[in-house]
Amino acid sequence: MFDVEKIRNDFPILASKVNGKNLVYFDNAATTQKPRRVIDALVKYYSEQNSNVHRGVHFLSDKATTLYENSRKTIAEFINAGKPEELIFVRGTTEAINLVAYSYGMENINSGDEIMVSTLEHHSNIVPWQILCQKKNAVLKVIPINDDGELDMDAFKKLLNSKTKIVSVNHISNSLGTVNPAAEIIKLSHDAGAVVFIDGAQSVQHLKVDVRELDADFYAFSGHKMYGPTGIGILYGKEKLLDSMRPYQSGGDMIKNVSFELTTYNELPYKFEAGTPDISGAIVLSEAVRYINSIGLDNISRHEHELLEYGTAKLREIEGFRLYGNAKNKASVISFLLEGIHPYDTGTILDKMGIAVRTGLHCTEPLMKRFGIPGTVRASIAMYNTKSELDSLFEGVKKAKRMLT
Template identity: 60%
Template sequence: MSRILSQININKVREQFPILHQEVNGKPLVYFDNAATTQKPQVVIDALSGYYSGYNANIHRGIHYLAEKATSAFEASRKSIQEFLNAPSSDEIIFTYGTTDGINLISNTYGRAFLSEGDEIIISTMEHHSNIVPWQMLCEEKGCVLKVIPISDDGELLMDEYHQMLSEKTKIVSVVYASNALGTINPVKEIIDAAHSVGAVAIIDAAQATSHIKIDVQSLDVDFICFSAHKLYGPTGMGALFGKRELLEKMPPWRGGGEMIKEVSFDKTTYNEIPYKFEAGTPNIADVVALKTALEYVNELGLENISAYEQELLAYATDRLEAIEGLKIVGKAREKVSVISFVMDGIHPQDIGVLLDQQGIAIRTGHHCTQPLMQRFGIVGTSRASFAVYNTKEEVDLLVEGLAKVKRFLL
């Protein structure tokens, strides 16, 4: 048993995830779609039901017992995110519906307020659609120019070309920390520092990073960073955005309604302070509360331990999959999170997914919301296996056996 395995009792971990203990098509479930969403431990499920059964009430404006208890739990989650990201203040943490919502918030507030015709926005070839489309929409509206950092055949950013793109016209650089389709971990500190050298604002999409990589926003000196709870063993439909105070305070609000105001009259409305200026209406209280429990769960296991164990799985799975004749891994960056995308000669990715599902093995197939990236590699899509802390090498072996059956059936 390795040192990492001795630090994380995988059997005990698996017991904490009730969804794993079922059969799919008569086979034990093997869940390798963690880059899409991770499963939830029982403590997170209990936190959700505990809110609804014990102290369901609207927050901030009520003075009764349930409202005060719900408000306290809600704001405690904001504090836990501050600590998780090492943000200077909990006021710099904005609750969102997820990473997509966070990027749209930035583009619709900072982007609309401070970008003008001819200004340039830089993204990368490996971006998720949620970090492409909002900037395209802003460019169409404001007359800005969108530039794209190219990548190598191994799926790494061509950093020399990125540095050459930067100029006084660059106003925003928005790049993914870790690719959902390739697993590539990008050199975000270098990206951020270079953006700042020309006066640009740096935005990091950390949706795929938070469950694998310790993030310190002060060390990175990042201007904005956003993530989704459901990829971090938390609930769906919520996430968080960190923004530097000086930027958040000068940004206009996006959505109007309750909570984001100080005073309203038919003549004029004055807006609330951060973070509430960006949190109009009744929020997703239960899921915000449950995210705190998810963060506590990750902290208890230790993010470094989780990452090290996942790297063991990644190395093992890479070796086993590369030994399959006709299989090619797409994305061979030197630094990766636990994601393997692959294609197989003569077999469509969707067929692979369907036939593996018949064996109880859940993977993701298609373009993974990264169609420009697939075009870069000249493919329609890939099959993607992504690993979390509750996966095992025995499950990787089942995947390899399953792919052998796919080949026998189709070729």
């Protein structure tokens, strides 16, 4: 049974007051709040388990190492990876993209090659590829979208060709909530001979992801957007690809032998985890995964979808409400503007009412340009949100409109 009130009790911060009002937190696409067991696991790590990993012979080092590697296993199962070694602990999705762009990209991209992203991408899935293209004299191609915020798959098929070497798109758009047809994109790209990177920062917390069923070459996500700690994330890569890649950063732990003449590198996944990693973050991320599993992603998806439809229908009643992102397959994001009102103004009034939303470009400047707007107000939904919070948002938006018109 999905019991949202019970879930809310798991998140201490949700009981906060903001500007004298009950906090209504709709900035979940930026970062989610943390359940008590994640917070407790973090405290427990530093109280009882703290030690460096993969180094010491002593009891605590062994304990921390075991927890660290068990966490990798738990997260590997969560996305159905073939082996835990295919998961690299990184700081977040941004670092994962940079890692692949610099390591795989620098080795495999040549002059005249093409890298494809989409109009929907977050800056972090544009800029690393752009830099790579500049360095290698390669070409960045962009999959266009339709007015509903869906990828134009016909255009995509036409853009794909033998020069396409990497296709990197998000699974779910952070600005519009569009769920992209990842499996189809991967299949088509593979047929054209390209490897595919899926930015899963907005997806693993909303829908069941199976990297092997998708056949993704690379898949990345961030811990803090899935009820886990900040500063930790995952890069999944197919073993064969990761094996063929050079280390992205160098230092301790990523080496096998070091001499002044020659250094040999460690095997996967350590080759890509130079230096002392975010041990606590890595361990605690599996606690977030266990929490999600205990609720069930199917239940979470169903609840969030119900809220998305409820909230969208309700807000549409407001005259001058303009929704951005009308994809048939959509998750957890209501991105909108009020006619003639700057998103920043709407966000400021909502904040005074204790409602947290994001306003602005959402790190997707090209996408906002595509719609010719200065940004949007974005309410993004998590498992702990309720219909009554959407009612508060509805009242808040009406009030903002009244005050600002």
